[in-house]
Each structure stands twice: as C-alpha cells, then as structure tokens.
Amino acid sequence: MGRKLAESLKTLLNETFEGPGNGGSYYTDSKPNTGIFGTLEGLNAEDASLSIHGSTIAAHADHTRYYLWVVRTMISGVEFEKDWDASWTISQVDETKWAEIKEGLQSEYHSLLAKIDTIDLEEWLTNVNAIIAHSAYHLGALRQMIKELESEK
Template identity: 35%
Template sequence: MTKEAIKFMITEVLEGCAPGESGTYFVQGGEALRSTLKNLTAEEASCQIAPNVNSIAAHLIHTNYYLWFSLEYMHGRTPTADWAQSWAKQTVTEEEFQEEQAKLISQVELFCMLLDDKDLGEQENIFGAIANVGHIAYHLGAIRQLFLLVKPQNS
C-alpha cells in the first residue's frame, strides 16, 4: 500500500490530477511540475531573478541529480555525491532544457518501476522513497514561485 501511495503522490507532483481522479491533494493540473516546465522557454528557465536565487533550470538539474543519486542506490550501487556541483549550472539552451525535462520524466518512471522491487520494510528504502517525493515537491514549490516571477502574467 505504501508503494501505491508514494507513486500516487509523485504522479500528482509531476502531472497534477491523476487519471481517473476528480481532484488533487494539493497540486492543480497546470501547476504540476511537468506543465510548469513545459510553459517556459529555456531563456525564462535560465533567468536568475536575484543574484542569490537559483534559476529554474538549476532547480531542475539538481532535482534530476538527486533522483539519479537515489536510483543508483535503488540499483544497489553507492555513488559519491557532489551536491555543490548539482547547482553549478544555471543557464540552459533550449535543447538542454528539453533534455532535462525528458530526463525528469524517465527518471520518475524508473523510480516507480524500481520501487515495486524494493522491500519497504527496510528503513533505508522507505525513508529514501518518501524523501524523494518530498524533495520533488520542495523544488516544485520553489519553481512555482520563480515561474510566477519570470512569467508575471500568470500570477
């Protein structure tokens, strides 16, 4: 049941309203991660609205890095993290932006597939799985604020 609930929430964060459902727990359809990113140009996603504020592109690249790191663990490997580096790139070309979006979708799909093979009775597995959903939700919250600032007509 826990796996189903985790997959349900990660789908809501990514896609908004789940297929066959009439509502959401907290993300409206157009406010979900996939459609938010789709409504941005690479130039908008690369915009740093203040010197100490990371761009949307940087949030996306970092989210992908965190997911990759988790997937490595789920595969039984132990990667070395470089979290500072995961924030290094702030600007993306149109092609890079499309690639990062596609990577997000494919990594979330892989995460859901690998989750089915995991024993969530083990502490590390369940903490990691729920933390991943929370981590993506955190960056959706950040990205939505930045989205409204770079596209103020959507406020």
C-alpha cells in the same frame, strides 16, 4: 500492506510530477498541469536560464533530476560519489540542453516509479518519502519562480 504502500507512494509521486488526477489533489493545486512536468511545460531556455533569487529554473529542474538519480542509484546498490554542489551549477541553457534536462527528469521519474514495484519498501521508505517531500518543495519553488517571471513581463 506492501502493495498498498507502494501504490500510495506512487500516487503522491504522480501528483508531484504529473499533477493531480481526476479524483482531486492531496496537496497540490487541483488544476491541470500543476505538477513539475506541467509547470515546466512551455518554458523556453531563456526563461529557464534567468536568475531568480540567486538560482535558475533550469538549476532547480536539474537538481530535482539529480536527487531522483541519487536515490534510485542507492536503491540499486551501486556505489557512487554524491556531488550536491554540481547539481546546482546549471545557469545558462540553450533549447537543446533545456530539453535534455526535462527529458532526464522524466526519465529518472519513470525509472523510480518502476523501481518502487521491485524494492523492499520497509528498507527504502524514508528515501522514497524524502523524494516526495524534496520534489514537492522544488515544485513550490519552481511555481514561485514562474510567478516572478510572469510579474516581470
């Protein structure tokens, strides 16, 4: 059961971040590039820095990266101070910072996927499920923000 559960969690994380596979979608748009990474692909730093409904795409992306880091760090047993407010402070980014945010998000995602294979899922199941829900929420927010950007152009 543990292996099947881990594969199920990884499938849902994969859909959230990388988009649905060839077998269809469980909860996202079934078109290619509809996960977080595909949604952010092609956005430049200027667009990622625009305030839309009081936040920026860059802030949402970095906050999602931070959440992944928090849970992965907790699972690793490392003590640290959470600073949720700091995870929302990004507003203006240049192309270098925007690339760093996207690379950091991918790195945290891949680190978490690897961690799932090594943890006691009974102990950490709620946290991993929370990552899926939290990240799916931000995927929806990002997609709506991009629709707003497109309507203004």
